[in-house]
Amino acid sequence: MELISPTEFAKDKVLAVQEYYQLSAQAVANLLRQPRYIADTLQQADIIGVGSLPIVVLTGFFTGAVLALQSSNTLQRFGSLSLIGQLVSESMVRELGPVLTGLMVAGRNSSGMASELGSMKVTEQIDAMRALGTDPLKKLVTPRVFGTVLMLFFLTIISDFVGLAGGAFVSGTLLGLDARQYWQNAWQSLAFGDIFMGLAKPVFFGFIVATIGCYYGLSAKGGTQGVGRATTQAVVAASVLILVVDFFLTRALMVMLPGM
Amino acid sequence: MASLPSPIAPPPPSPESRHIAIQFEDVSIGFEGKPVLDGISFELLRGESKILLGAAGSGKSTILKLVLGLIRPDQGRIIVLGHEVTEMTEEQLFDVRREIGMVFQESALFDSLKVRENVSYRLDEEHDISAEEIERRVREALRFVELENTLDMMPAELSGGMRRRVAIARAIVTHPEIVLYDSPTGGLDPVTSTTILELIAKQRDVYRSSSLMVTHRLQDALLLATHSFDSKSNQMKPIEPGANVNVRTAFILLRDGKIIFDGPAYELVHSTDPYIREYLS
Numbered sequence: 001m002e003l004i005s006p007t008e009f010a011k012d013k014v015l016a017v018q019e020y021y022q023l024s025a026q027a028v029a030n031l032l033r034q035p036r037y038i039a040d041t042l043q044q045a046d047i048i049g050v051g052s053l054p055i056v057v058l059t060g061f062f063t064g065a066v067l068a069l070q071s072s073n074t075l076q077r078f079g080s081l082s083l084i085g086q087l088v089s090e091s092m093v094r095e096l097g098p099v100l101t102g103l104m105v106a107g108r109n110s111s112g113m114a115s116e117l118g119s120m121k122v123t124e125q126i127d128a129m130r131a132l133g134t135d136p137l138k139k140l141v142t143p144r145v146f147g148t149v150l151m152l153f154f155l156t157i158i159s160d161f162v163g164l165a166g167g168a169f170v171s172g173t174l175l176g177l178d179a180r181q182y183w184q185n186a187w188q189s190l191a192f193g194d195i196f197m198g199l200a201k202p203v204f205f206g207f208i209v210a211t212i213g214c215y216y217g218l219s220a221k222g223g224t225q226g227v228g229r230a231t232t233q234a235v236v237a238a239s240v241l242i243l244v245v246d247f248f249l250t251r252a253l254m255v256m257l258p259g260m
Numbered sequence: 261m262a263s264l265p266s267p268i269a270p271p272p273p274s275p276e277s278r279h280i281a282i283q284f285e286d287v288s289i290g291f292e293g294k295p296v297l298d299g300i301s302f303e304l305l306r307g308e309s310k311i312l313l314g315a316a317g318s319g320k321s322t323i324l325k326l327v328l329g330l331i332r333p334d335q336g337r338i339i340v341l342g343h344e345v346t347e348m349t350e351e352q353l354f355d356v357r358r359e360i361g362m363v364f365q366e367s368a369l370f371d372s373l374k375v376r377e378n379v380s381y382r383l384d385e386e387h388d389i390s391a392e393e394i395e396r397r398v399r400e401a402l403r404f405v406e407l408e409n410t411l412d413m414m415p416a417e418l419s420g421g422m423r424r425r426v427a428i429a430r431a432i433v434t435h436p437e438i439v440l441y442d443s444p445t446g447g448l449d450p451v452t453s454t455t456i457l458e459l460i461a462k463q464r465d466v467y468r469s470s471s472l473m474v475t476h477r478l479q480d481a482l483l484l485a486t487h488s489f490d491s492k493s494n495q496m497k498p499i500e501p502g503a504n505v506n507v508r509t510a511f512i513l514l515r516d517g518k519i520i521f522d523g524p525a526y527e528l529v530h531s532t533d534p535y536i537r538e539y540l541s
Contacts (some may be wrong), residue, residue, distance in 0.1 A: 035385075035387065035455075064373075087392075123366060123368060123371075124364045124365065124366065124368040125368050125370055125371070127325070127330050127363055127364065127368065128358075128368035128369075129332055129370075130328075130350075130371070131328050131330065131357055131360070131362045132357070132381050132382045132385065132430075133354045133357050133358055133382055133383075133385055134385055135350065135351075135354075193361070
């Protein structure tokens with residue numbers, strides 16, 4: 001393995017952050033500029049949203065179910081098994097729904113974007129696009145960013161709901177709780193702040209998933225090996241960034257919305 | 261040494277005024293600390309063709325990307341059709357690029373689009389051309405490369421030579437002032453290569469566009485310099501000695517990032533420079 005001097009390493013990292021920032025800022029600014037690629041945006045929304053639906057539903061359902069199962073012992077010890085609806089709903093809506101949906105979509109779509117754009121980069125299709133008078137950021141990045149942010153928002157709502165349904169399934173079939181009591185408890189425990197937090201997060205996570213995937217794809221070099229490397233790096237970076245941003249975002253929202 | 265093509269003789273003096281299509285002035289560029297082009301200067305006149313020769317890694321393809329403004333030089337000025345592309349923003353460059361067609365090394369067709377959509381891509385992006393006009397021009401461009409029957413095929417269904425021909429159709433669909441060819445015959449069999457060269461000669465002699473062509477195949481370069489396209493028979497024919505035909509095709513030879521030769525075919529093949537002799541042999 002080739003050794004790189006610490007200065008060169010630091011320079012590379014700073015340059016990467018700068019390029020990522022430029023790409024992200026440009027992707028957002030392009031929303032206000034002509035031409036707008038509506039058809040491409042709808043196509044991306046379909047690929048990201050409808051395509052990710054099965055894994056999001058499965059993940060959400062079984063997360064809610066296992067959450068109910070794991071917490072039932074503890075709650076039973078304190079005689080509070082009836083609060084299981086509250087526990088599942090708050091956990092799913094505030095934290096697990098957005099984070100797990102973000103991670104699932106990152107695994108599926110960051111990698112997809114990195115490999116697709118990476119292949120286009122190494123086969124000179126990105127250069128060809130520029131040579132033919134098209135800005136690849138407008139044509140390729142902005143539709144993916146907008147499509148991912150929009151669809152992750154709705155996917156998170158679906159994930160929250162099926163997570164609650166998973167919890168209801170376990171509560172009803174394995175713990176013998178009344179379904180009506182579960183749903184009432186789950187619904188009444190949710191405050192505005194919980195829902196706001198749960199729906200603000202996917203906007204940030206969607207942005208991370210798409211911009212990271214596009215950044216690594218457009219930075220790919222070195223043939224098919226480079227595309228493979230870009231794909232792996234995109235998934236790792238997007239997943240880690242989601243978890244890091246989740247912590248800071250949660251803290252910021254807790255400060256902004258007192259009483260949460 | 262490569263065999264000397266029969267009609268190689270000093271071309272008749274060019275009556276054209278010095279209208280410049282592309283001008284490089286002391287252009288240098290390097291990648292990852294390694295110099296690729298080192299202070300090169302040359303001119304391409306309107307209606308003229310220049311063939312860039314040189315060993316692999318000598319910076320031939322880099323020149324084409326610099327012309328398009330896809331990359332920027334570390335030093336020097338590049339003027340394309342009167343615009344200094346080195347000073348222009350990406351948005352401004354899109355207007356200049358409308359006047360330039362580019363055939364990439366591996367065709368670079370958009371593999372998710374049909375042949376029709378690939379060829380019409382630039383016209384679609386203009387947003388102010390009617391669908392009928394786009395269809396007419398796409399068919400015209402595909403007829404030029406004799407691939408009108410592939411309109412609804414995907415690039416993956418085409419052979420390497422057919423992909424290269426579609427790439428030519430995509431490059432010329434807007435009748436650009438300049439056409440850039442990056443190793444258009446690379447990796448193709450001799451018969452397909454000749455077909456591609458015939459198309460390049462046709463574009464040069466029928467539409468009189470300026471062109472820069474990168475190749476490492478000397479025989480292809482000499483073929484283009486010694487043949488002209490005959491519209492009647494729809495094929496290339498050797499230029500007879502004494503014939504009043506000027507295909508205005510010159511050569512640039514690169515070595516270690518510098519231009520070591522810039523001139524017509526007869527000067528190239530008669531050069532006494534040891535490196536050029538070795539290159540030609």
